[in-house]
Amino acid sequence: MSAIPSVDLKDFVSEDSKRKEKFIKEIGAAFEDIGFVALRGHFLSDELVEQLYSEIKKFFQLPQESKDRYEIEGIGGQRGYTSFGKEHAKGKKEGDLKEFWHFGQYVEDNPRLEAEYPDNVIVSELPNFNKVGEETYKMLEKTAKYVLRALALHLGLTETYFDDWIKNGNSILRPIHYPPIQEEPKNAVRAAAHGDINLITLLMGAHGKGLQVKNHQDQWVDAIAESDQLMINVGDMLSRLTNNKLKSTIHQVVNPPKELWGTSRYSIPFFMHPVSEMPLNCLEDCIDEEHPKGFEDITAGEYLNERLIELGLVKK
Template sequence: MNKIPSVNLKEFLSEDPQKKQQFINAIGKAYEDIGFVALRGHFLDNELVDNLYKEVKNFFDLPVEKKQNYEIPGIGGQRGYVSFGKESAKGKKEGDLKEFWHFGQYVENNPELEAEYPKNVVVEELPDFNDIGKQAYKMLEKTAKYVLRALALHLDLEETYFDEYIYNGNSILRPIHYPPIKKEPKNAVRAAAHGDINLITLLMGAQGRGLQVQNHKGEWIDAIAQPDELMINVGDMLSRHTNNKLKSTIHRVVNPPRELWGTSRYSIPFFMHPVSSMKLDVLDSCIDENHPKQFEDITAGEFLNERLIELGLIKK
């Protein structure tokens, strides 16, 4: 497979059972084959997207010392600002060439989870940044819910199987800034090859070259979305839960050609996480004599903690 398949969520949301089934078949096949799709028909309108990019650029344009006021110690970078080069891919010493921000869940009616999750960080200088971030978070979360409903049906589960786990889930919206490259990077790229931790990732800003996905043959292919598309991929939690039936694919963001080193790149992934008590035990329907159980039982919270330690964001 040398191209990322494209699907339209409006087919799944239609009243037409045939169209709905076509969407389920197409996204299920794509996630079994390469783990990525480009999705149209989502819940983000153009105005919200434009406003979000504007506010994200406004934030990253702030002086470094102002941004660092929003870097909160002791929470593994789960909310607020994470400065340039802090995060590295699993097994890699060099920090990625990026800085980023984290918006987290806006918990409803659950004091226990409110106490468990770090609080969202408010940027005093840019009130619209916080409001637009929250709106985008909600629309991406809504989109993700319906993608997971389609996948539940593909896996022969109840359509709403994932709903209880993602409601108030530990999801993260991460605006990323890859600043201009000023000197030859030593072994560092904008984002080194990695798999995502979570259930699924919805990525805004995959227009143009940069994001690459590794296919089954080990070849790197460009993942380029149209302006109205989100790139959506399977994360390690969902791959593990389905005994690797749905593929969490290794991907990276490569440095641009030298003539474009002077340009910034922005991308905004939404990492859909469940509540930390969700059991990621392999689904019975994904085990048979040709596909024995590959993974130990673990909760989402335990798995996330392990991975944050590996990424260097939490110290043991």
Template sequence: MDRIPSVDLRDFLSEDESRKQKFIKEIGNAYETIGFVALKGHFLDTTLVDNLYAQIKKFFDLPVETKQKYEIPGIGGQRGYVSFGKESAKGKKEGDLKEFWHFGQYVENNPTLEKEYPANVNVEELPEFNEVGKQTYKMLEKTAKYVLRSLALFLNLDEEYFDNHILNGNSILRPIHYPPIQEEPKGAVRAAAHGDINLITLLMGAHGKGLQVQNHNGEWIDAIAEPDELMINVGDMLSRHSNNKLKSTIHRVVNPPKELWGTSRYSIPFFMHPVSEMKLDVLENCIDENNPKQFEDITAGEFLNERLRELGLIK
């Protein structure tokens, strides 16, 4: 496997059962072998994407002291701004060469979850930033719902198996800025090799090369989405729930060649999380004599807290 397979969500959404089955087979096979697909036919339109990139560039161009107003202590970086070098990959001492922002869930009709989740943070200087972030969040969440429906069918579950787990889920939209590199990094890269925590991650076509995926031979391959594609990968929660039938793939963002050090890179992943009480216990139909149960029982909330501690975002 030396390239990322491409699939089209319109096949799954069509009235044609053969197209729907083709999509389920293609995405399932991709996640069994490399854990990444490039997805066309999603719910983001180009105007929304262009507006979002314009707004996030405006935000990251704000003075450092302005951005730091929106860095909220005591919430592990779950909402608002996280400054440069704060986050490091599991097992890495060096902080990644990035700053980022978090938009979180817009809870509907659930006062309990409204109390559980930190409130979203509004940037006073950029009202459009807040609105376009919310619109993007909703469209990516909608796309993720249908991807998970296809994976439920691939795993021989009810098509809507994930729906209640992701309704008002603890998902995160993370615009990232990798600033120009000023000097030779001492062991740090823009994002060190890691697997994602969540169910699935939807990545909007990053501006600039750099994302690499490790295939099962240990080789790093470039993951470059077309302008109309989302790159979507399996996270550790879904890998765990499926007894590693669906693979959470190690990936990284490497530093550019020296002649491009003076350029910024922007990237916008959406991390699809379920509600905290979802049980990630290994699915019974993913266990057999050749594939014994690999993981202990745990809830999504317990697993998330464990990983946030490993990343240094909470103590």
């Protein structure tokens, strides 16, 4: 029995009000308790998942000098390639044992945001890479929109509360490659303990041991999804907005046992961000005598910039 509760998005999108209510209750309870849920019934097809894994494996197998051409200076790693060991968790100086790629928003009908966001980077060696990345991005964004609609209802908001804030939001799809470990890591793991910055994260590829979540008893528990599930967790922005009613849970990706050091691991998180001007001020309904306001008012854009500085991706 997994320590992570499991839900089915088909319940929420069904015409059946009882099934919809069941989904809202289950995901609300999971996010108030451990901050993680395994979700099936999402909008990704098996074929699309297979295509994306195939494309990202081909990319990470390119010669290092080819990959380095896609590392764009001056944009804090928001698009394209970030090389091995560049990113570290907040408060850590050791770089994580990973390299990754970023696909960003495909802006519709908003010239201001089109100018604000960096362009997506086209990989010339792989003709299908960007097409498959864009399709996956859009299906994960659609899945996230319905999850946030359920959470809005759980919080007593209108169902579409988040819709306008996330349309053309600063969301990121991040295929990650954790290469084989060549030597005893000095105080470094594949991804050190951290909380995510964004509203919610949808993770593809948590289908084996590695991802761990810290529960309320301060114990690390394995988060393992079935092959048809996405692992979804609350990020710090949603935690701030709800005055910590919905929990942003600390998680990590630990190194495998020594006999598996020679193997690569791939995972693909989708970080759902709103537009920069979304206020993250604590919702009135989440503040009371027992739960006084715990966070200062801030916008999503200001908060993101603060955190990118802490992660070493943006210089002050």
